[in-house]
Each structure stands twice: as structure tokens, then as C-alpha cells.
Amino acid sequence: MEFTEILKENLEALAFSLTDNFCYGCYKVVDADYCPGCHSDDFMRHMSGVGVEYGVDWVIEYLVKEHCRPVDAEALYEEMLNETCEVVRIGSLEYSPGMVLKEVDPTAFRCGVSDMLANDEQYIELDGDYYQVDDIEAMAEKLKTPGQ
Ligand SMILES: [Zn+2]
Numbered sequence: 001m002e003f004t005e006i007l008k009e010n011l012e013a014l015a016f017s018l019t020d021n022f023c024y025g026c027y028k029v030v031d032a033d034y035c036p037g038c039h040s041d042d043f044m045r046h047m048s049g050v051g052v053e054y055g056v057d058w059v060i061e062y063l064v065k066e067h068c069r070p071v072d073a074e075a076l077y078e079e080m081l082n083e084t085c086e087v088v089r090i091g092s093l094e095y096s097p098g099m100v101l102k103e104v105d106p107t108a109f110r111c112g113v114s115d116m117l118a119n120d121e122q123y124i125e126l127d128g129d130y131y132q133v134d135d136i137e138a139m140a141e142k143l144k145t146p147g148q
Helices: 005-017 057-067 073-084 097-104 106-119 133-144
Strands: 020-023 028-030 044-047 051-053 088-090 093-095 123-126 129-132
Touching (some): 044 057, 057 133, 106 123, 123 133, 129 133
């Protein structure tokens, strides 16, 4: 899943507010709309202690990785199976459906995990890890109003 437009806009605004204008030509942070040295407004974004690059995608990535925890997709899928499928009974023995599928057909289990991640709009992929949209939204909200 991709970020929704609204969340993307919020994250971009946040990334801008948490970074400084940086003039590559003069190689310094600029606290103005134009660089006093060369009058350029083609700024890179600079984040103290993190880096300096063009664009804000790298800032957003950093913020998500720094403030949100990737989901344990297998555990979530197993939980979902346990909530939606019937307990597996063999004689008087009972087994949770999530555990049964994982053990009996690991391939089908992994496919199920992939399908869940691809089709559920609450998950966003970043560098092979999946994050919950809710967590990212909460992070954006929290960082937007520091000290509150
Ligand atoms: Zn400059």
C-alpha cells in the first residue's frame, strides 16, 4: 500500500518543518527563503545528525523507522486466523487454526501473510518492513505538536 494523499501531504509538511534549508553550492544551512551567499532557493533538506539530501522522501523514511515499529506480520496473520476460523479438533485434542496452518502448510501460510499485507490498506511497506498506517499517523500527529 502507498501512503494516502492526505497522509503523504502531512508527512511532507512534517519533514519540511523538521529540516533546514541547505544550500549545496555554499554548503551551509540557510535560515531564509533565499541563500544570502548565492541567492539560490534550490535547497536540499538538512536534518541535524541525520543527513542532507534533496527531497523529503528520505526524511519521511527516517521518521517512520525511528518512531514506528514494524509489524510482526506472521503473528498478526496467525491471530487473524485464530479469530476467524474454527478450532481444529482431532478426537479430544484442540489446536488453534493459525498454528495448524503454519505447521501443516507453511507455503500457504506465507502466501496468506503476503496477501494480507498487500490487500489490507492499514499496512505500508518500507524497505521490506511493514508499518501500520495508524502508527504513522499517530507519529505525524505527535511530532507536529512538540511538547504536547
Ligand atoms: Zn548559497
